[in-house]
Amino acid sequence: MINDTKKDERAKVFDSIYAANVGSYLGMPVYLPNGKLFGTVCAVDPKPYAFTKEEMETIERLSSVISVILENAFTSSYNEVDDKLIRLEKLAMLGQLSAGLAHELRNPMQSVRGFVQLLFEDQKDNHFRDIVLNELDRMNQLVSDFLLATQPTAPKKASCNVTDIVSETVELISNEAILHNIEISFSYELEELTVYGDRAQLKQVILNIIKNGIEAVGQNGRIQIDARVSLSKEEVVIEVRDNGSGIPLSIMGRIGEPFFSTKDTGTGLGLSIAQRIMQEHNGRIMFENQDGGTKVSILLPLNR
Structure with a gap:
């Protein structure tokens, strides 16, 4: 059979x-x-x-x-999965660490700050006091960055105009640009480019990108910012171009990874925070090398 x-x-x-x-x-x-x-x-x-x-x-x-x-x-697929798991583990570990340290560090820093102000109160030359206070403020900001990178606050979303947000951000950083003799120009397609998001968080994203551009171009550099509607008419596109040296291809895939930075004094949290904020807004950030610089594109859903 x-x-x-x-x-x-x-x-x-x-x-x-x-x-x-x-x-x-x-x-x-x-x-x-x-x-x-x-x-x-x-x-x-x-x-x-x-x-x-x-x-x-x-x-x-x-x-x-x-x-x-x-x-x-x-093998490549498995490596990519492993890489993502490692990044998630880093964020989880960082979250636990920052949450515990935030309370333990901020209280003594406030006490030290108060004592420093009292100690230098009667002195005419407060140069050293200002140095200490500035460093304490920097430490406090660093703790805040840790918290924001790992435990971001929920965005308070409302309809907001991208053109206004970019204009305010450029004005906010104009003094730093002038200090380095850097020219920042901003042009927009429409006066009303509306998105639905947290105004303060979106401003932080744009500020972070522009600051990176300022550090990339050095003295006598140029940064051009353009805001427009995408070709699909579904997104608002904010493009930040600089005439720096560009991003090495070897590190392109690590941009936004917590703790990864090419700067001597960088923490590697700025772009990580920016990407986390963009995820909360259903947006994205794209990095691209161009002849004579870098183009960073911030894309957000258009609010109709």
């Missing part, structure tokens, strides 16, 4: 071959990294043909090449 079943199956296979007008067939299996059969590399001729040894070896080599390509593809 079993032999009869096998004969029937074999007959069906040969019937299929005859129906497909296959006179000659040469095939080599292709296996996945886990040993599972993926498929075959085959050569078919409608007429009976005796394949040569060289042709058989060619099919075998093709099978090996495809197996290697599949193995690399699977």
